[in-house]
Amino acid sequence: MSNKVLVYVDQFKGAALPASLEAVGAALDLAKKLGGGLAALAVGEGAGDVAGQAFQYGVSDAFYSDDPSLAEYRPEPYTALLAKVAKELSPVVILFPTTTRGREMAAMSAIDLNTGVMPDVTALDVEDGKVVAIRPVYAGKLLSKTYCDALPQIATTRGRAFKKPEPDAALSGTPVRVEAVTPDSDIHTKVLGYVQAEGGVSLGDANVIVSGGRGVSNNPALTPPPGLDDKQAEIWRAQQGFLMIGELASVLGAAVGASRAAVDAGYIPYAHQVGQTGKVVAPDLYIACGISGAIQHQAGMRSSKVIVAVNKDAEAPIFKLARFGVVGDLYSIVPALTEAFRKRLGK
């Protein structure tokens, strides 16, 4: 065993995901503490460019595989390739970003490498040569100090929990190409295509999130088009409410979030849900509109830096978390806030 750290740089068609660069930042810090250097691995179409760019962030070695059989992500051949590189390097630590791909590859490579995984950590340190991870449990209601007693110690880093390193254009290197290890005949899945792309800013990466709750459907000033039944009229009202929230989000370059109540009522797709059974987010600014702040919602957004709440009910629990609150009608406050930012941000 060396004292090396290996980081998996999750990428899509030649661009590293933002969470990957944060993982590189976390890995650099661990590598410094362990004193063994940092290697990066990227896989898939465009992986060569991504591995080459990794040198600018301070990695000492970079590996990639862009074999045609790896063009589309499939966990089995990707994991097999990572395990091969890991067996050659014998790192003491392997980090992945907590992306869909990263979490599942971390889990599967733990089996291949006969070790364990500490998923979705928010802090990493070294104690007596051993990694100690802090990870939120019970949807962030508590934190756990977690250890992996086997080598390599595998962890995935939560988005926005670690700093992206600054690139240094003066640093460069030549990445090493690795051959794929799984013949196509051994791969039992085939990617047929994509049915829909996710639109707008993704919640996990967003610096700013504007969220709506059940309250967005209560605008009495709106008259739904004729012919709708009560439920359809409620959804129509809610959709107008989310359009209004979307305008504020667009002026702020923000992602649109929602409470579980709004998603379950059919106002907005599940991809927008923030909370214990949705996404856990930690933006710099979180604006909650018409969200009362159930404990499950709080679990998903309480680590946001600045929380703003707009709610009719002065007793809503969300105000306990909020730095700024407005007790009032979101239908008059939100458009006015959109206007106020439009002027100030010159948009």
Added chain:
Amino acid sequence: MNIVVCIKQVPDSAARMVVEGGQVSWGDAPLVLNPWDEYAVEVALRQKEAYGGTVTVLSVGGESAKEAIIAALAMGCDQAYLITDPALAGSDSRAVAHVLAAAIRKVGDVDLACFGKQAIDADMGVTAPMTARLLGWPMLSLVSVVQALDPAGKTIRIERSIEEGRQVVESKLPAVITVSKDVGEPRYPSFMGIRKARRAEIPAWSLADLGIAAPATVVRWPEVINPPVREVVTEIITGSSPQDIADKLAEKILAEKVL
């Protein structure tokens, strides 16, 4: 179709978690079927309804986990096994995956193993892919739609969510899937279903029954701590009109330098 659903019992999502001497406690809060697993049960039942077959519930846990199993049976699953053994106390995800892989093999001829995307207690989300890897089966995670399934040809076509959108994947069976909330609301148990589930026999399997030794646990979390207390002083913004309030609020937010 031989379908397995792997479930876990967890503290209710509304439970207040308290740290006592570095350990977690949830007081009198009820233990429930992990909410994500309800979606896995739903998808399993839909496949059974469409293609026939049996849905078997597997859970690793103590005697109390039978309550979660009963909840899954009440939704319509056919049979269940509780895998329980004193040697499994404190198992990590990998150890549980070893146990589940052995149990799935013991059930035999399984075409599809369904899991929730993660359990809401430890929020690890790695047991399903670990189990898939141990079985050597394809892993299809965060499935939002099962587009087609061919029990005779042993193939499945699904949509799964990844960061860039919804990927359409065709896979050979047997396979492991995790299910996202996009599949639609899980059904409520019927009154008859609940009565039947209460009377159901839930056989227990020990490690000896599975023919394996206790798998090693390597990930531990000996200490739980409270998150740092959020020191917020809430400032309620008031003003003469909505625009006046909004202008003041915008200034305050800009002064926080978060934009």
